[in-house]
Ligand SMILES: NC(=O)C1=CN([C@@H]2O[C@H](COP(=O)(O)OP(=O)(O)OC[C@H]3O[C@@H](n4cnc5c(N)ncnc54)[C@H](O)[C@@H]3O)[C@@H](O)[C@H]2O)C=CC1
């Protein structure tokens with residue numbers, strides 16, 4: 452039996468990067484997968500095609516996670532299509548690098564709305580559905596190593612990642628009685644579109660690589676296994692936990 456057989460997994464921001472790798476990884480582990488995506492129709496369709504190629508049912512639902520109604524609509528459409536929601540992977544996020552002293556108000560507000568409030572409403576909508584179903588479930592937030600450390604050009608971003616980490620700790624308490632497990636993954640530096648421009652600076656890229664004991668930057672697929680594990684019954688007694696997936700970067704201070 453596959454790890455996620457019989458489960459319906461929802462993933463936000465899944466047309467690219469970590470979300471897409473998580474969606475395809477869940478399908479390969481036997482789940483039907485519903486993805487949320489913001490705007491790139493062709494990429495979302497390609498993700499659904501990969502889910503189907505893994506032998507599972509897939510569905511893409513367009514929506515901006517910053518709007519609370521996107522979450523209820525996403526869950527409603529998932530239930531309409533596949534009958535239930537077992538796992539919510541709240542992954543959608545943005546990181547427009549910018550210096551602190553002249554940070555535009557709109558950049559702060561948008562980053563908070565997408566990353567933190569978007570995650571909050573997605574998890575809340577999924578949890579309400581899971582409580583109604585009555586057989587538990589799993590919430591997984593894609594937080595970051597940035598929940599634990601700062602970033603000079605990420606003063607608007609790192610608090611959202613610390614917030615998601617904290618949200619999983621609090622919801623683990625609020626939802627434990629419903630057997631809904633709440634955990635976060637904390638990726639280190641993973642090569643995706645979100646940091647393509649930042650890591651185009653070869654000097655910075657080399658420096659980042661040099662800080663990682665495993666000797667390389669991460670790939671989106673490096674997150675698929677940890678997310679599938681936390682979604683699965685193998686993690687039945689894991690809740691309120693945060694799993695660093697960073698090649699050892701965090702512990703490499705000296
Ligand atoms: N790449 C990295 O080094 C790290 C990434 N993360 C987090 O991983 C998550 C995924 O990012 P990546 O895969 O790296 O980059 P990415 O840019 O490929 O993925 C972000 C996804 O979120 C979607 N998205 C953005 N705003 C949205 C909105 N308003 N509504 C719906 N979807 C929206 C984008 O369309 C995209 O598909 C983000 O939350 C990011 O903060 C965390 C730690 C490290």
Ligand SMILES: C[C@H](O)[C@@H]1OC(=O)[C@H](O)[C@@H]1O
Pocket residue numbers: 546594595596597602612638639640641645646649
């Ligand atoms: C986008 C950044 O490269 C990435 O985002 C995070 O959350 C990591 O800490 C990196 O800074």
